[in-house]
Each structure stands twice: as structure tokens, then as C-alpha cells.
Amino acid sequence: MFERIDYYAGDPILGLMDKFAADTNPDKVNLGVGVYYDEDGKLPVLECVKTAEQRIADPISPRPYLPMAGLPGHRKGCQELLFGKDAQILQDDLVATIATIGGSGALKVGAEFIHEWFPKSKCYVSDPTWGNHIAIFEGSDVEVGKYPYYDKATSSIKFDEMIAFFETLNKDDVILLHPCCHNPTGMDLTREQWDTVLNVIQARELIPFMDIAYQGFGEDMESDAYAIRKAVDMGLPLFVSNSFSKNLSLYGERVGGLSVVCPTVDETERVFGQLNSTVRRIYSSPPSHGGRVVDIVMNDEALHEQWVGEVYAMRDRIKSMRSKLKSVLEEKISDRNFDYLTEQNGMFSFTGLTPEQVEQLQSKFGIYMVSNSRMCVAGLNSSNIDYVANAMVDVLKD
Ligand SMILES: Cc1[nH+]cc(COP(=O)(O)O)c(/C=N/[C@@H](CC(=O)O)C(=O)O)c1O
Secondary structure: OOOOOOOOOOOOOHHHHHHHHHOOOOOOEEOOOOOOOOOOOOOOOOHHHHHHHHHHHOOOOOOOOOOOOOOHHHHHHHHHHHHOOOOHHHHOOOEEEEEEEHHHHHHHHHHHHHHHHOOOOOEEEEEOOOHHHHHHHHHOOOOEEEEEOEEOOOOEEOHHHHHHHHOOOOOOOEEEEOOOOOOOOOOOOOHHHHHHHHHHHHHHOOEEEEEEOOOOOOOOOOHHHHHHHHHHHOOOOEEEEEEOOOOOOOHHHOEEEEEEEOOOHHHHHHHHHHHHHHHHHHOOOOOHHHHHHHHHHHHOHHHHHHHHHHHHHHHHHHHHHHHHHHHHHHHHOOOOOOOHHHHOOOOEEEOOOOHHHHHHHHHHHOEEOOOOOEEEHHHOOOOOHHHHHHHHHHHHHO
């Protein structure tokens, strides 16, 4: 009956988690999946989340179905984080926002919506991008193309090529963008470059789809949303998928959001209705526990302030690991440029190691990076950074 079903080769990112768990090397280091680990190598529970959990636990309450769009407080939290508390588009009800099953769920609902209502649109992703971007859109029968983005040879962005490519695209083609903390390269556009990108998108009447999964890990909550808010200022139609997995450290609670900025209230209503309809036919409604944590943290002023401070502490620890690794490597290998480690933003660094060198790190040292040479810098800490640096020197010198 099922003998013709293909074997699943496994996910290049999530598959690393199983391999890492099974690795008996006492010195093993997980620099694979995009998860923030603290200085003790532990996945943190944020203080603001602990408070929210206590409020949810006492008194314990029933767990009814949530609305298809999720809790209003979860949706409001997404909108204010992305667009700003006092954004005019929020006062004018021009944003259709649903709570989703993580950022992945947001991307899936967005992809289904585009397939249904923009059937001729292709979706263009950066080269390289987060691998699941391609799988999610193709899984919704949206044709996916790639735009030039990263130049491995110079560890820089192929900006002119990217713009020239955008200028060849058709009206309503979708451009999937990373507003900050690009995955997997860590290389972000400058504000001037974003302005140029958005001008081309406006001139070509393309549809920007911004996937922000690491807001707060780049510069700060507002700066990381620069591209989003600039697109709004320009009056562009805009899709935004966001994730609370990393910046609330709620990975397994599957909390995120999908927002669509519309030109009129009537269009917002139409879009909101179809987003609900799309949710209903995929997973019906989002999980309540994570939604309640988001609602409480985002809408309680004191908890929100505490949360921002906790995100910046995570950001700063990652930045300190970047500069520490850079200086250790520079000491040991004088003829190789490691500037990329501190030029790149967010959790990831594209190390430029060859697949063979990545494999050697894993087999010889129990150090896990994604095969495309992406390293999750958040897996580094003071007790493993020298070990990782020495191992990188070893494989780089072979
Ligand atoms: C850019 C981006 N967008 C969306 C997601 C999905 O987030 P979630 O809210 O958990 O559904 C991830 C997850 N990235 C990390 C984990 C993964 O691959 O699923 C990663 O790149 O390691 C992203 O890196």
C-alpha cells in the first residue's frame, strides 16, 4: 500500500538536534539549530515568562477553542511590536493580523493565501535563505525563485545584482525578505539599502513579504523593524510573519503571527476573513497556552519592559561571543579575515567553512553546524569557545 512512499531524508537543521543528542562526545557543542542558549549552555526560561506562567497557573482555567485568529491580546502584541504602539495604521484598522503556530505557521498561512488569491505570483527568496522558506511556499504550490543576496567569496551582499534582479520581476511577484538578522548569513542591509529595495518594490508593484524571527537580536526592537515601518510609511501593501520562538524563548509553544497591511478598511476586512478561512482549513485555531503567555507579556507594561531587557541581554551575550571568537581566531590564523563574525547580525554566522570542514568539526570534535556552514553563535559560551576556536583552526589548517 505505502511501499511507493519516499523515505524522508530528514531536515538539514532539525535533523542535527537528534544527531547531537545521540552524540556521546563529552565536549560536544550544538551550533546547529537556531536556538538561544545561555552562558551555562542552557535554554533559558525568561523571568517575564515565569511571571506570566504563574498567572496562567493560578487560578487554573478551562482551555476552550481560541478564535481562528487567536487571542486578541496576542494579535495586538504582534501589531505593536512590529509597527509601533502608536502606529497610524493601527489606529486606522489597516492591518489584518492573526496569531499563528510559530513563524512557520505564519509563513504557511501566508503561502496558502498567496497561492489562492495571487495564483500567478511567484515568490522570490534570498540566495541563500532559511531552507524551510522554500519548502513552505513550494508546499503551497507557489513557484519559488531565488534572488542574488550573498557573495561567499567576499562575505558581502550582492546588492547591485539583487536590485537589478528585482527590476526584472512582474507586478504582484512576492519578495521574501529578512528585515534583520538574516538567516543563514547574518548579513543585513543598511537603512539606505533598504530604502533602495523598497523603492524598487514600489516602482515594480511587487509584494514584500517580511519574515522577522529575531526581532531584538540585531540592534533593538525598533531598529530591527526599520524595513517593516519604512514600507508602511511608503504605503506599500505588506505581509509580515513574526516569531516569538527566539525572543520569548518559547520554541515549543509555537507562537507567532501573520500581519497583512492593507490600503483600506474594507480590504483589511476581506483579507482578515480569508486568513481566518485559511487557518480553519489548515489547523482550525492556534494553541492557547503560548498565546496567553504572549498576551500577558506583551500587554503588561512592566512585563513588556522586563522582556525587552531580557532580549537585549541575550543579544549582548551573542555579540560578546562574536567578538571573543573573532579575536581568538585572529590570534591563531593571521592570514584569514574574520571580520564577518562581528559584521554579521543576530544568531547566525556564515563561517564559509566547506561541507568537508563542517563534517570534520562534527566527526572529530562533536561540534555541530549546519552543512551550509551556518553557525548558531548563541551556542557559544565562555566554557566552550576556546574548544570551538581551536577546532576551527584545526579544520581550517588542513
Ligand atoms: C527566518 C526564520 N523564519 C521562521 C522560522 C520559524 O520559527 P518558528 O516560530 O519556530 O516556527 C525560523 C526558524 N529557524 C530556526 C529553527 C528551524 O529551522 O525551524 C533555524 O533556522 O534554526 C527562521 O529562522
